[in-house]
Amino acid sequence: MNMTCVYCDGFGQKQNVLAIWKQCPVCDGSGTVTIDPDAIRRAITTRTGLAKSKPAAARSVFGAEYVWRMIRFHAGVDVTMPTTCWYTIGCGGILQQRHQSLLNVLDRLVDDLAEEFFGTSTAAAEVWVR
Numbered sequence: 445m446n447m448t449c450v451y452c453d454g455f456g457q458k459q460n461v462l463a464i465w466k467q468c469p470v471c472d473g474s475g476t477v478t479i480d481p482d483a484i485r486r487a488i489t490t491r492t493g494l495a496k497s498k499p500a501a502a503r504s505v506f507g508a509e510y511v512w513r514m515i516r517f518h519a520g521v522d523v524t525m526p527t528t529c530w531y532t533i534g535c536g537g538i539l540q541q542r543h544q545s546l547l548n549v550l551d552r553l554v555d556d557l558a559e560e561f562f563g564t565s566t567a568a569a570e571v572w573v574r
């Protein structure tokens with residue numbers, strides 16, 4: 445599934461802190477990102493399930509670092525709130541309404557895989573409500 449890059453709004457370029465236009469680091473200048481659930485799954489799993497440390501392969505698959513980190517959070521393996529993983533999908537800083545359609549797709553994948561690997565996707569929520 446192709447979606448407009450939310451970091452550069454499909455422009456392919458982004459101004460850096462010095463107001464110099466640079467190729468967008470999230471979409472590599474294409475303006476779109478591809479969400480491939482099978483590729484994400486392959487990048488973050490080993491023969492025994494979800495990779496225990498962040499797999500190097502995840503860096504080259506859009507969304508994989510985000511999904512890996514959020515599964516661990518939702519399953520209660522990591523109970524600290526993920527913050528930096530939003531930057532890997534271009535949603536760093538303050539979450540905005542325009543990020544929602546992208547997050548909906550990725551978060552559905554997170555829920556499905558958390559359920560599959562850990563039998564739960566609400567362990568973190570349960571920790572937080574205690």
Ligand SMILES: [Zn+2]
Nearest residue numbers: 449452468471
């Ligand atoms: Zn971009």
